Amino acid sequence: MASYNKVKMQHSVWVAEVINSSLEVENASLSATIPIGVLPKRFCFRRMWQGKGAHTAASKVFLATADDAAPVICFLLLEQKKLLSLRLQTVEINNEILYDVKPDLSWSIPTIAAAPVIVTRTGVKVGLLPYTDIIVLAPENILILYSGKQCLCGYLLPSCLGKGHLSHNLGFSEAASIYHDLKIVGLAHAVEARINVKVNNRQVFRCALRRSPSSLLANDSITAMDDGLSPSVCNHFLVLLWEMVILATCQRLILPLIQNGIPFVILSCKCARSHL
Numbered sequence: 001m002a003s004y005n006k007v008k009m010q011h012s013v014w015v016a017e018v019i020n021s022s023l024e025v026e027n028a029s030l031s032a033t034i035p036i037g038v039l040p041k042r043f044c045f046r047r048m049w050q051g052k053g054a055h056t057a058a059s060k061v062f063l064a065t066a067d068d069a070a071p072v073i074c075f076l077l078l079e080q081k082k083l084l085s086l087r088l089q090t091v092e093i094n095n096e097i098l099y100d101v102k103p104d105l106s107w108s109i110p111t112i113a114a115a116p117v118i119v120t121r122t123g124v125k126v127g128l129l130p131y132t133d134i135i136v137l138a139p140e141n142i143l144i145l146y147s148g149k150q151c152l153c154g155y156l157l158p159s160c161l162g163k164g165h166l167s168h169n170l171g172f173s174e175a176a177s178i179y180h181d182l183k184i185v186g187l188a189h190a191v192e193a194r195i196n197v198k199v200n201n202r203q204v205f206r207c208a209l210r211r212s213p214s215s216l217l218a219n220d221s222i223t224a225m226d227d228g229l230s231p232s233v234c235n236h237f238l239v240l241l242w243e244m245v246i247l248a249t250c251q252r253l254i255l256p257l258i259q260n261g262i263p264f265v266i267l268s269c270k271c272a273r274s275h276l
Contacts (some may be wrong), residue, residue: 001045002073004057011058011075013049015087015099018042049086049101057080062116064132066148071099071126071253074134076114083136085149113137115190119209120147122193135195135209141183143267144196145209153211155267157182157199197269205269228245 001014019042060076062213066087075084093096114136134146143155166260186198193209225234 002058002061002075004054006057008052009055010050010052012047012051012052013073013101014045014047016043017046017098030212035037047205048099051075051084058084060114062150063129065129067127067150068148069126069131069266070148071129071136071198072148074114074116076111078112081110081139083111083114083134085109085134087148098210109134109146109225110148111136112139113187115187115195117190117195117209118192119144119211120152120245135187135190137184137187141185143184143187145211149240155207155209157205158269197267203271205267205271207267207269210268234261 001016003012003014004010005012046254054077055248056079058075060074062074064072064074064085066072071088071090072141073088075086077084086101086108089100089102089105091100091156113136116132117134117135119128119135124131133152134148136144136146145152145155184197185200188196188198188204190196195207195209197205197207199205226238229237
Protein backbone atom coordinates (compact mmCIF):
# COMPACT_ATOMS: atom_id res chain seq x y z
CA MET A 1 0.00 0.00 0.00
CA ALA A 2 1.20 3.53 -0.81
CA SER A 3 0.30 6.71 1.09
CA TYR A 4 1.10 10.43 1.10
CA ASN A 5 1.43 12.74 4.12
CA LYS A 6 0.58 16.34 3.17
CA VAL A 7 2.17 17.85 6.28
CA LYS A 8 5.49 16.02 5.90
CA MET A 9 5.27 16.04 2.07
CA GLN A 10 6.24 12.39 2.20
CA HIS A 11 5.31 9.28 0.26
CA SER A 12 5.41 5.93 2.04
CA VAL A 13 5.16 2.30 0.99
CA TRP A 14 3.63 -0.13 3.49
CA VAL A 15 3.53 -3.91 3.52
CA ALA A 16 0.98 -6.04 5.39
CA GLU A 17 2.51 -8.78 7.51
CA VAL A 18 0.97 -11.56 9.58
CA ILE A 19 1.55 -11.23 13.33
CA ASN A 20 2.52 -14.44 15.12
CA SER A 21 0.56 -14.55 18.36
CA SER A 22 -0.89 -16.89 20.95
CA LEU A 23 -4.09 -16.77 18.95
CA GLU A 24 -2.43 -18.83 16.21
CA VAL A 25 -1.33 -21.43 18.76
CA GLU A 26 -4.89 -21.73 20.00
CA ASN A 27 -6.16 -21.98 16.44
CA ALA A 28 -3.68 -24.77 15.67
CA SER A 29 -5.70 -27.18 17.83
CA LEU A 30 -8.83 -26.29 15.86
CA SER A 31 -7.25 -26.71 12.43
CA ALA A 32 -8.24 -30.36 12.32
CA THR A 33 -11.93 -29.46 12.41
CA ILE A 34 -11.94 -25.94 10.88
CA PRO A 35 -10.42 -25.15 7.45
CA ILE A 36 -7.26 -23.04 7.70
CA GLY A 37 -8.74 -20.35 5.47
CA VAL A 38 -11.52 -19.73 7.99
CA LEU A 39 -9.22 -19.21 10.98
CA PRO A 40 -8.68 -15.51 11.87
CA LYS A 41 -5.27 -13.89 11.42
CA ARG A 42 -3.80 -10.67 12.72
CA PHE A 43 -1.98 -8.27 10.41
CA CYS A 44 0.15 -5.19 10.88
CA PHE A 45 1.40 -2.61 8.38
CA ARG A 46 5.16 -2.07 8.27
CA ARG A 47 6.59 0.95 6.48
CA MET A 48 9.42 -0.27 4.29
CA TRP A 49 10.15 2.97 2.40
CA GLN A 50 9.57 6.71 2.64
CA GLY A 51 10.49 9.51 0.27
CA LYS A 52 10.30 13.22 0.98
CA GLY A 53 10.31 16.32 -1.19
CA ALA A 54 7.11 15.97 -3.24
CA HIS A 55 4.80 18.96 -2.67
CA THR A 56 1.83 17.00 -4.02
CA ALA A 57 0.81 13.35 -3.99
CA ALA A 58 1.76 11.14 -6.92
CA SER A 59 -0.88 11.30 -9.65
CA LYS A 60 -0.51 7.58 -10.27
CA VAL A 61 1.02 4.59 -8.47
CA PHE A 62 1.35 1.24 -10.21
CA LEU A 63 3.32 -2.00 -10.23
CA ALA A 64 5.72 -3.10 -12.97
CA THR A 65 8.46 -5.70 -13.43
CA ALA A 66 12.23 -5.24 -13.70
CA ASP A 67 14.21 -7.00 -16.43
CA ASP A 68 15.25 -9.63 -13.86
CA ALA A 69 11.56 -10.28 -12.93
CA ALA A 70 11.77 -8.36 -9.62
CA PRO A 71 8.64 -6.34 -8.75
CA VAL A 72 8.85 -2.54 -9.12
CA ILE A 73 6.52 0.06 -7.63
CA CYS A 74 6.27 3.30 -9.63
CA PHE A 75 5.22 6.82 -8.55
CA LEU A 76 4.27 9.31 -11.26
CA LEU A 77 5.27 12.74 -9.87
CA LEU A 78 3.85 15.26 -12.33
CA GLU A 79 5.10 18.29 -10.38
CA GLN A 80 8.69 17.05 -10.79
CA LYS A 81 8.04 15.56 -14.26
CA LYS A 82 9.50 12.21 -13.34
CA LEU A 83 8.60 8.59 -12.68
CA LEU A 84 10.16 7.38 -9.42
CA SER A 85 10.64 3.60 -9.44
CA LEU A 86 11.48 1.38 -6.46
CA ARG A 87 12.78 -2.14 -6.96
CA LEU A 88 11.30 -4.41 -4.30
CA GLN A 89 13.60 -6.99 -2.76
CA THR A 90 11.88 -10.28 -1.96
CA VAL A 91 12.91 -13.02 0.46
CA GLU A 92 10.94 -16.25 0.95
CA ILE A 93 10.82 -17.52 4.54
CA ASN A 94 8.55 -20.37 5.67
CA ASN A 95 6.56 -20.25 2.42
CA GLU A 96 5.92 -16.53 2.92
CA ILE A 97 7.37 -13.75 0.75
CA LEU A 98 8.82 -10.77 2.62
CA TYR A 99 9.33 -7.44 0.84
CA ASP A 100 11.88 -4.70 1.43
CA VAL A 101 13.39 -1.68 -0.36
CA LYS A 102 17.04 -0.61 -0.27
CA PRO A 103 18.09 3.01 -0.97
CA ASP A 104 20.28 2.01 -3.93
CA LEU A 105 17.40 0.16 -5.61
CA SER A 106 15.51 3.25 -6.82
CA TRP A 107 15.79 5.38 -9.95
CA SER A 108 13.94 8.16 -11.78
CA ILE A 109 12.88 8.56 -15.41
CA PRO A 110 11.98 11.98 -16.88
CA THR A 111 8.33 11.85 -17.94
CA ILE A 112 5.04 13.71 -18.10
CA ALA A 113 2.86 10.58 -18.29
CA ALA A 114 3.35 6.85 -17.71
CA ALA A 115 1.42 3.59 -17.57
CA PRO A 116 2.00 -0.14 -17.08
CA VAL A 117 1.78 -2.21 -20.29
CA ILE A 118 2.42 -5.81 -21.31
CA VAL A 119 4.66 -5.88 -24.38
CA THR A 120 7.87 -7.89 -24.04
CA ARG A 121 6.64 -11.04 -22.27
CA THR A 122 2.96 -11.52 -22.96
CA GLY A 123 1.40 -14.40 -21.05
CA VAL A 124 4.29 -14.59 -18.57
CA LYS A 125 3.47 -14.22 -14.87
CA VAL A 126 5.69 -13.34 -11.92
CA GLY A 127 3.90 -14.95 -9.01
CA LEU A 128 0.24 -14.01 -9.40
CA LEU A 129 0.93 -10.88 -11.48
CA PRO A 130 1.72 -10.53 -15.20
CA TYR A 131 5.19 -9.46 -16.36
CA THR A 132 4.64 -5.74 -16.84
CA ASP A 133 6.67 -3.14 -18.76
CA ILE A 134 6.47 0.65 -18.47
CA ILE A 135 5.52 3.08 -21.22
CA VAL A 136 6.44 6.72 -20.54
CA LEU A 137 5.80 9.96 -22.37
CA ALA A 138 9.10 11.84 -22.23
CA PRO A 139 9.12 15.66 -21.89
CA GLU A 140 10.08 15.75 -25.61
CA ASN A 141 6.64 14.20 -26.39
CA ILE A 142 8.13 10.84 -27.40
CA LEU A 143 6.90 7.48 -26.14
CA ILE A 144 9.60 5.23 -24.67
CA LEU A 145 9.26 1.63 -23.51
CA TYR A 146 11.14 0.45 -20.42
CA SER A 147 11.65 -2.90 -18.74
CA GLY A 148 12.51 -1.76 -15.24
CA LYS A 149 15.29 0.81 -15.73
CA GLN A 150 16.34 -0.66 -19.09
CA CYS A 151 15.30 1.48 -22.06
CA LEU A 152 14.07 -0.83 -24.85
CA CYS A 153 12.78 1.35 -27.69
CA GLY A 154 10.86 4.49 -28.58
CA TYR A 155 7.65 4.93 -30.56
CA LEU A 156 6.65 7.51 -33.18
CA LEU A 157 3.24 8.29 -34.62
CA PRO A 158 2.58 7.40 -38.27
CA SER A 159 2.91 10.48 -40.46
CA CYS A 160 -0.39 9.65 -42.16
CA LEU A 161 -2.19 10.75 -38.98
CA GLY A 162 -1.06 14.30 -39.65
CA LYS A 163 -1.07 15.33 -43.33
CA GLY A 164 -1.99 12.32 -45.35
CA HIS A 165 0.37 10.01 -47.17
CA LEU A 166 4.04 10.86 -47.50
CA SER A 167 5.91 10.67 -50.73
CA HIS A 168 8.66 8.07 -50.60
CA ASN A 169 10.94 10.66 -52.24
CA LEU A 170 10.78 13.05 -49.27
CA GLY A 171 14.07 13.76 -47.55
CA PHE A 172 14.50 13.03 -43.86
CA SER A 173 14.27 16.72 -42.83
CA GLU A 174 10.98 17.15 -44.75
CA ALA A 175 9.54 13.97 -43.26
CA ALA A 176 10.63 15.02 -39.79
CA SER A 177 8.91 18.42 -40.12
CA ILE A 178 5.64 16.71 -41.06
CA TYR A 179 5.95 14.33 -38.11
CA HIS A 180 6.49 17.22 -35.68
CA ASP A 181 3.11 18.72 -36.62
CA LEU A 182 1.61 16.04 -34.39
CA LYS A 183 2.77 15.77 -30.80
CA ILE A 184 1.72 13.28 -28.18
CA VAL A 185 0.41 15.13 -25.11
CA GLY A 186 -1.14 12.38 -22.98
CA LEU A 187 -1.78 8.68 -22.35
CA ALA A 188 -4.87 6.85 -21.09
CA HIS A 189 -6.58 3.48 -20.74
CA ALA A 190 -3.61 1.13 -21.07
CA VAL A 191 -4.73 -2.50 -21.46
CA GLU A 192 -1.97 -5.06 -22.06
CA ALA A 193 -0.13 -3.84 -25.21
CA ARG A 194 -2.69 -1.21 -26.26
CA ILE A 195 -3.03 2.37 -25.07
CA ASN A 196 -4.90 5.56 -25.94
CA VAL A 197 -2.58 8.28 -27.20
CA LYS A 198 -3.79 11.89 -27.04
CA VAL A 199 -2.28 14.32 -29.55
CA ASN A 200 -2.22 18.09 -29.81
CA ASN A 201 -4.90 18.30 -32.55
CA ARG A 202 -7.52 17.10 -30.02
CA GLN A 203 -7.68 13.56 -31.33
CA VAL A 204 -7.23 10.26 -29.49
CA PHE A 205 -5.72 7.21 -31.16
CA ARG A 206 -5.81 3.62 -29.94
CA CYS A 207 -2.27 2.34 -30.50
CA ALA A 208 -0.68 -1.10 -30.33
CA LEU A 209 2.79 -1.42 -28.82
CA ARG A 210 5.16 -4.08 -30.12
CA ARG A 211 8.87 -4.76 -30.35
CA SER A 212 8.94 -7.53 -32.92
CA PRO A 213 7.61 -7.74 -36.51
CA SER A 214 4.39 -9.59 -37.25
CA SER A 215 6.29 -12.00 -39.50
CA LEU A 216 6.90 -15.41 -37.89
CA LEU A 217 10.13 -15.79 -39.85
CA ALA A 218 11.38 -12.44 -38.55
CA ASN A 219 10.43 -13.39 -35.01
CA ASP A 220 12.31 -16.69 -35.31
CA SER A 221 15.36 -14.79 -36.59
CA ILE A 222 15.24 -12.42 -33.61
CA THR A 223 15.01 -15.35 -31.20
CA ALA A 224 18.00 -17.04 -32.82
CA MET A 225 20.06 -13.82 -32.67
CA ASP A 226 19.10 -13.29 -29.04
CA ASP A 227 20.37 -16.78 -28.18
CA GLY A 228 23.61 -16.62 -30.15
CA LEU A 229 24.77 -12.99 -30.08
CA SER A 230 25.77 -10.53 -27.39
CA PRO A 231 23.05 -8.01 -26.37
CA SER A 232 24.78 -5.07 -28.11
CA VAL A 233 25.26 -6.93 -31.41
CA CYS A 234 21.73 -8.34 -31.25
CA ASN A 235 20.27 -4.87 -30.68
CA HIS A 236 22.23 -3.52 -33.67
CA PHE A 237 20.76 -6.18 -35.98
CA LEU A 238 17.30 -5.60 -34.49
CA VAL A 239 17.51 -1.91 -35.43
CA LEU A 240 18.52 -2.84 -39.00
CA LEU A 241 15.69 -5.38 -39.18
CA TRP A 242 13.12 -2.78 -38.14
CA GLU A 243 14.40 -0.39 -40.81
CA MET A 244 14.01 -3.07 -43.50
CA VAL A 245 10.50 -3.97 -42.29
CA ILE A 246 9.37 -0.33 -42.41
CA LEU A 247 10.90 0.23 -45.86
CA ALA A 248 9.31 -2.94 -47.24
CA THR A 249 5.80 -2.71 -45.78
CA CYS A 250 5.18 0.83 -44.48
CA GLN A 251 6.65 3.15 -47.08
CA ARG A 252 4.28 6.00 -46.18
CA LEU A 253 5.61 6.10 -42.60
CA ILE A 254 8.54 8.07 -41.30
CA LEU A 255 11.64 5.92 -40.97
CA PRO A 256 12.52 4.92 -37.41
CA LEU A 257 14.95 7.24 -35.71
CA ILE A 258 18.01 5.89 -33.98
CA GLN A 259 19.08 8.14 -31.17
CA ASN A 260 21.73 7.11 -28.69
CA GLY A 261 21.48 3.52 -29.85
CA ILE A 262 17.74 3.28 -29.10
CA PRO A 263 15.57 1.95 -31.96
CA PHE A 264 12.42 3.91 -32.74
CA VAL A 265 9.34 2.05 -33.95
CA ILE A 266 6.29 3.38 -35.80
CA LEU A 267 3.09 2.91 -33.81
CA SER A 268 0.13 0.98 -35.21
CA CYS A 269 -2.84 3.30 -34.55
CA LYS A 270 -6.50 3.80 -35.30
CA CYS A 271 -8.61 6.82 -34.45
CA ALA A 272 -10.56 6.31 -31.23
CA ARG A 273 -12.28 9.69 -30.82
CA SER A 274 -11.77 13.44 -30.58
CA HIS A 275 -11.32 14.82 -27.07
CA LEU A 276 -12.23 18.19 -25.64
